[in-house]
Amino acid sequence: MERAYSYRFYPTPEQESLLRRTLGCVRLVYNKALHERTQGWYERQERISYNQTSSMLTEWKKQEDLSFLSEVSSVPLQQSLRHLQTAFTNFFDGRAKYPSFKKKRNGGNAEFTKSAFKFKDGQIYLAKCSEPLAIRWSRQLPFGVEPSTVTVRFHPSGRWHISIRFDDPTIKPLPAIDKAIGLDCGISSLIITSDGEKVSNPRHLKKHLKKLRQAQKNLSRKEKGSKNREKARIKVAKIHAKITDCRQDHLHKLSSRLVRENQTIVVEDLAVKNMVKNHKLAQAISDASWGELTRQLAYKCRWYGRNYIEIERWFPSSKRCSSCGYIADKLPLNIREWSCTCGATHDRDINASKNILAAGLAVSVCGATVRPEQSKSVKAGAKSPLGKKQKPKS
Numbered sequence: 001m002e003r004a005y006s007y008r009f010y011p012t013p014e015q016e017s018l019l020r021r022t023l024g025c026v027r028l029v030y031n032k033a034l035h036e037r038t039q040g041w042y043e044r045q046e047r048i049s050y051n052q053t054s055s056m057l058t059e060w061k062k063q064e065d066l067s068f069l070s071e072v073s074s075v076p077l078q079q080s081l082r083h084l085q086t087a088f089t090n091f092f093d094g095r096a097k098y099p100s101f102k103k104k105r106n107g108g109n110a111e112f113t114k115s116a117f118k119f120k121d122g123q124i125y126l127a128k129c130s131e132p133l134a135i136r137w138s139r140q141l142p143f144g145v146e147p148s149t150v151t152v153r154f155h156p157s158g159r160w161h162i163s164i165r166f167d168d169p170t171i172k173p174l175p176a177i178d179k180a181i182g183l184d185c186g187i188s189s190l191i192i193t194s195d196g197e198k199v200s201n202p203r204h205l206k207k208h209l210k211k212l213r214q215a216q217k218n219l220s221r222k223e224k225g226s227k228n229r230e231k232a233r234i235k236v237a238k239i240h241a242k243i244t245d246c247r248q249d250h251l252h253k254l255s256s257r258l259v260r261e262n263q264t265i266v267v268e269d270l271a272v273k274n275m276v277k278n279h280k281l282a283q284a285i286s287d288a289s290w291g292e293l294t295r296q297l298a299y300k301c302r303w304y305g306r307n308y309i310e311i312e313r314w315f316p317s318s319k320r321c322s323s324c325g326y327i328a329d330k331l332p333l334n335i336r337e338w339s340c341t342c343g344a345t346h347d348r349d350i351n352a353s354k355n356i357l358a359a360g361l362a363v364s365v366c367g368a369t370v371r372p373e374q375s376k377s378v379k380a381g382a383k384s385p386l387g388k389k390q391k392p393k394s
Contacts, residue, residue, distance in 0.1 A: 001303055002148075004165040009135040011160055018128060022072040023108035023154055029057060029069070030080040031101045037088070050085040057081065073127035075116035083111075105233070109153040119147050124162065126152070135162060142170045157237035173305025180264035180307075182357025184317065184349050185290045187281070191254075192349035194357040199254065204246045205287040212239045247289055255296040264307040266360025267294050271313055309360040322346065322354040 011019060033053040040048045057077060060066045069077065090096035102108065118125040123132035124147075141147075141164065151163040182194035189198040205212075215236045222229035258265060272291045276282040294310075301308035311317075319328040321340040331338065331348070339345045 001168055001171040002165060003168045003171070003303075004163045005139065005141065006161055006163045007135045007138060009133045009160050009162050011133065012131060015126075015129055015131065015133065016160075018072070019110070019126075019152060019154070019160070021068070022076055022110050022152075024104070025069050025072050026076050026080045026110050027102045027104065027108055029060070029077045030084055032060065033057075033081055033084050034099055034101060037084075050081060053081050053084070054078065073112065073116050075113055075127065076110035079111040079113065105156060107154040107156045109151055111149055111151045113149050114147075117147075117150050124150060124164070126150075133162065141166065142168055145169070155237070155241060156233070157241045158234055159241065171303050174260065176305070177261075177263045179262050180266070180357060180361060181258070181262045182266045182353045182355070182360060183258075184268065184353040184356055185270060185288065185293070186349055187284045187288060189349065190288055191293070192353050194350070194353040196350055198349070201288060202246070202250055203284075203287060204243050204250070205283065208239055208243050212236070212243075215239055247287075248292075251289060251293050251296060255293060255300055258297065259300045259304055259306050262306070264309065264360070264364070265297055265301060266309045266311065266357050267297065268315070268317060268356055269310045269313045270294075307364065309364055311356060311359045311363060315355070315359055317352040317355040317359070318348055320351075320355050322351050322358070 033056065036053065036056060037048045040046045057069075061069045084099060087096065087099040091098050112126060116127040122137075122141075124135060125132050145166045145168065147164045147166045149165045151165070153161045153163065155161065184192045186192055187201060190201040191199045193199075215232065219229065219232040219236050222232050270290055272285065276285050278285075298308050300306070316327055319331045320326070321328075321342060321344060323344040324340060324342040326340055326342065328338065328340075336348050337345065338348065
């Protein structure tokens, strides 16, 4: 299994100068290639490929005003073109939006393959750097592994991180257990299990929102281009980084516990992008990070030999009685408990998680969708199998 460890490191002034120039060159090459591909389509109806942009990069290095591109390692520049090709592939397949230009204020990253770094005596030497990076090894790499790629990231708050990717032979399936669980995602409670457990939502953004608003107000009052504005921007970025770190830490601990304690995990395929269009709930839904939680559950189940099942979003998990199967006509969000005609009284969320578990087990056994009459209907909201065309003109 491939995995990556992320570490914080503290570059020397010489290393930081080189890395900042590398990130700037990577951003420039990516943006120029994106511009050429966009203009090529609008002006000549021509789709420019990765090989063509690679040839353009060679010509750009020969230009006098772009000669500085040769002062940094060529590998991150080439990798940025590959990332752009991946972005276009995802766009044409309907998995992502049209690629956007990279901005300096968002930090940046540069990927180094094996030919552009050296791993020796537990230290990382990047291309054109004579000294190893001062990495804070919060955990050691498994014995005997060789990194395949390393990615250097610069956060807007001023932190440097390095992500080391390698093939981990230590990942092995956990002992099988006879337990299955259904999960229903919520806002007041982050998840509700079919066992009746409710995991509270820590609401990390809400905890820091007052401090964040004050920092953003201070930033808006500073003169653009001034040093005080840059200081205020870094303060805002540090608060955002704190929120992100707290959220990631909680989600990783929660997902690891669920995978460790259950053999089968069933969740609902939620359309989070559509749900955040509700402006009254958008902030709370984004803060809960349901998509990140399900992503972590998916790959951790794959790592440790667990069963991960997603049921389609059209399944009426809340309106269906888990005792008799009766489906209520309407069930507004403000109704948290309801009684069925069979006499059973349900907690809305626990009832939904029980139905999700039952539906997931049925899908795993029968190999069919929960609602075959609607699951493949574009009218019901399914994506069209056809890919997207070029970006429409604005």
